[in-house]
Amino acid sequence: MAERKNTEFNRPGGYAMPTGATALQARDAKSYLDADIRLFGDAVDAHTPKKPRSLKPKHETKNPHTQVIIGDCRDVLAHLPSKGDVDLIFADPPFNWDVPYENWDDGMARREYERFTFDWLDGCIDALAPHGSLWVNIPDDTAAEIVVHLKRRGLTMINWCVWHFRFGQNRSSSFIMSKVHALYFCKNSATRIWNGDDILELSDRAAIYSDPRTMAKDTNKGMRVPMDVWYGKYWGRIQGNNKERRHQHHNQIPEVYLERVIKACSNEGDLVLDPFLGSGTTCTVARALKRRSIGIEYSAVNAKSAWERITKVGMIQRDSTGPQSSAIFEPRRTKRTALATDQDA
Numbered sequence: 300m301a302e303r304k305n306t307e308f309n310r311p312g313g314y315a316m317p318t319g320a321t322a323l324q325a326r327d328a329k330s331y332l333d334a335d336i337r338l339f340g341d342a343v344d345a346h347t348p349k350k351p352r353s354l355k356p357k358h359e360t361k362n363p364h365t366q367v368i369i370g371d372c373r374d375v376l377a378h379l380p381s382k383g384d385v386d387l388i389f390a391d392p393p394f395n396w397d398v399p400y401e402n403w404d405d406g407m408a409r410r411e412y413e414r415f416t417f418d419w420l421d422g423c424i425d426a427l428a429p430h431g432s433l434w435v436n437i438p439d440d441t442a443a444e445i446v447v448h449l450k451r452r453g454l455t456m457i458n459w460c461v462w463h464f465r466f467g468q469n470r471s472s473s474f475i476m477s478k479v480h481a482l483y484f485c486k487n488s489a490t491r492i493w494n495g496d497d498i499l500e501l502s503d504r505a506a507i508y509s510d511p512r513t514m515a516k517d518t519n520k521g522m523r524v525p526m527d528v529w530y531g532k533y534w535g536r537i538q539g540n541n542k543e544r545r546h547q548h549h550n551q552i553p554e555v556y557l558e559r560v561i562k563a564c565s566n567e568g569d570l571v572l573d574p575f576l577g578s579g580t581t582c583t584v585a586r587a588l589k590r591r592s593i594g595i596e597y598s599a600v601n602a603k604s605a606w607e608r609i610t611k612v613g614m615i616q617r618d619s620t621g622p623q624s625s626a627i628f629e630p631r632r633t634k635r636t637a638l639a640t641d642q643d644a
């Protein structure tokens with residue numbers, strides 16, 4: 300029997316749930332709170348936050364207020380003066396891949412690493428304002444555990460984005476890794492900050508097909524909110540002689556990635572926090588976009604280098620990225636556009 304289309308479902312947004320997805324996720328978020336979900340890291344005692352030797356930022360400047368605090372983010376987050384007031388957190392933790400971070404063990408036993416992950420996630424949840432958003436950059440091996448932990452803590456998942464890069468590390472015994480997950484959660488989907496208009500890109504309809512219907516729209520002609528897989532010019536892994544590269548730092552994230560997150564989920568003057576500052580990408584971009592920011596970093600050496608970038612180098616790609624197209628096909632020359640172009644010539 301031929302498949303019948305269901306025309307009677309009552310799902311806001313229809314099959315693809317373009318608007319209804321968030322409402323469903325928010326409804327489900329509450330029911331997770333009562334669930335008894337156990338993960339491997341739960342077997343280890345939670346970290347007891349120590350009062351950091353000093354909460355006074357090691358580096359600080361005004362207009363907009365930007366601070367770098369040195370310490371273990373699990374301790375700093377617990378004692379942060381602005382706890383409960385942070386509008387946006389972006390976290391790019393160590394992945395436990397044996398990277399030689401200064402003074403930091405990046406090769407913990409798996410359950411210790413999970414416990415560490417839950418501890419800093421809990422610190423972030425407490426630091427966030429009730430309308431705040433939390434983004435986590437994480438590869439395949441820990442993405443699922445983070446999603447489940449944030450769900451069991453009652454947060455709503457808004458998007459599970461993927462940052463796709465073409466220049467992954469070569470391997471031959473399995474597929475080459477070419478992505479990291481960008482997980483977008485919030486405390487309250489109804490009050491979260493969302494500036495879709497500030498991050499528009501050229502739609503495929505406009506870029507490939509020159510479709511007149513998209514140009515006839517009342518708003519955002521030829522433009523759309525980007526899809527949830529992110530790639531393109533300036534979106535590669537930062538390495539070698541990339542203009543924005545900061546030497547001696549591991550796993551530096553592209554500025555365009557933070558630009559999209561910060562523009563979409565905060566407003567000018569808002570407070571953005573990064574618990575794993577690294578080379579300082581988050582605070583550098585936040586400052587360029589007139590947001591206040593706090594970076595937490597375990598290594599004093601990294602913090603010093605990040606501060607130099609934040610205050611002296613600044614955002615490098617700012618003016619090179621306008622609204623781009625992420626289309627993967629060349630523009631098609633339709634009869635209509637070909638005719639118009641020939642007549643114009």
Ligand SMILES: C[S@@+](CC[C@H](N)C(=O)[O-])C[C@H]1O[C@@H](n2cnc3c(N)ncnc32)[C@H](O)[C@@H]1O
Nearest residue numbers: 371372391550551552575577578579580596597
């Ligand atoms: C993956 S890197 C962050 C890279 C950053 N997103 C960037 O674009 O440069 C992780 C950073 O977290 C720092 N770190 C590791 N454990 C930490 C902890 N418990 N608290 C604060 N920072 C920590 C490391 O020293 C390293 O600089």
